[in-house]
Amino acid sequence: MYIARYENKGWVSYQVSDWDYRWDFRGGGSIIFEIVLGSVRPLSDGKLALPFSHVKYGSGELLADDETLKPLGSVIPQPRYPASLCKPESDFPDMQVRWAEDLGSSAEPGIRYVLRWETLPHNRDRPRTGPLPMPGVLRLYKLKADR
DSSP: OEEEEEETTEEEEEEOOOOOOOOOOOSSSSOOOSEEEOOOEEOTTSEEEEEEEETTTEEEEEEEETTTOOEEEEEOOOOSSOGGGSSOSOOSTTOEEEEEEOSSOOSSTTEEEEEEEEEOOOOTTOOOOSOOOOOOOOEEEEEEOOO
16 A cells, blocks of 8 residues: 655655555446555654555554654554444344444534444345345444544
8 A cells, every 4th residue: 555745846655555465356346345445644643544444454554654654564443333233133144234434523522423234245236146134224323432
């Protein structure tokens, strides 16, 4: 993974990961996101953090020095959701928990809202064969903000 910044009238890129992985995202249908990145944010200790989710390397934040942009490794942040809510309630095979966070802010300090639902994994827009799960419940949770 690379991050870039504007220096001396041009963009300069810096490698911040040493992942040995190539995401081949060709094909038809909806794309299965094997790598998802967040926005780079400054930390209070002179570091930058780039949140990521990676099919092979898990989730965490890549760290870089805020002046040199040299990589400083990665950290695994605290879970964003209670562990008890991260396991599917359905016993249908291959069910997964999905989350969507509010892009706005709450009028209540320290509170965030999230949606939770259960679904089967991505299928590249191909029809499924065999039995299908019963419709599930879409839930809205009010959680204490972790940041």
